[in-house]
């Protein structure tokens with residue numbers, strides 16, 4: 579089953595466009611786990627178990643594990659996901675981007691070491707930095723396009739006067755991902771929920787690729803506007819929320835609170851599909 583098939587199937591099975599982002603920060607853990615980096619796996623596994631029937635995908639962010647020397651816990655978490663939520667695709671958020679030979683190692687890390695179904699990548703270094711990931715049949719790769727942060731403007735909103743039609747840089751990335759770079763239908767795009775007008779623009783330029791849309795919840799993106807701008811029946815959108823779900827409560831019932839927060843967001847997203 580390809581990554582795209584998995585997304586479609588999880589969307590149908592769970593009636594959901596919500597992706598729960600796994601960004602474990604021990605300083606924000608509930609009181610009984612607070613500050614204990616050895617409990618990263620336990621914390622994330624509890625969140626996974628509480629929300630697996632409510633999501634289209636999970637997205638572990640690798641920095642939150644690596645910063646605490648917890649890559650072994652990420653490996654265990656990936657095994658846990660495969661065992662307990664095999665129907666839910668996992669996007670490893672690594673935002674890699676490097677020359678081909680190094681990209682081969684990053685691809686191996688994402689798909690062989692961690693067994694991810696998809697990965698996030700920076701397209702800044704060009705197609706040869708993306709190609710090594712596309713050699714993994716059926717795996718997905720989301721290219722940063724119009725990111726959710728204010729600084730995204732610095733480069734992504736610059737006009738490319740050398741390209742016919744003078745698109746903005748993010749528009750050019752969207753066209754490449756829809757067309758010439760998307761050799762085997764493995765590419766998707768990352769667009770911030772904080773910029774619904776740009777989601778709509780990206781959708782117009784890239785009508786069939788899946789969109790990963792972070793920025794609802796803690797970053798204040800409008801969940802309903804996001805769906806109205808990006809959702810198409812035949813091209814999945816994956817709307818990520820991390821902190822607003824992970825840290826919904828600091829008590830022992832954190833996992834149940836995360837479930838309630840996830841359900842609420844999922845329902846808002848579903849209702850906006852119209």
Ligand SMILES: O=C(O)c1cc(=O)[nH]c(=O)n1[C@@H]1O[C@H](COP(=O)(O)O)[C@@H](O)[C@H]1O
Pocket residue numbers: 599601639671673698724725726727768769770792793794795796797818819820821822
């Ligand atoms: O690629 C991403 O996932 C990403 C792209 C982007 O434009 N903005 C963005 O916030 N992210 C990630 O999405 C998550 C957002 O987390 P919350 O703001 O806590 O919901 C983090 O893991 C970010 O690294």
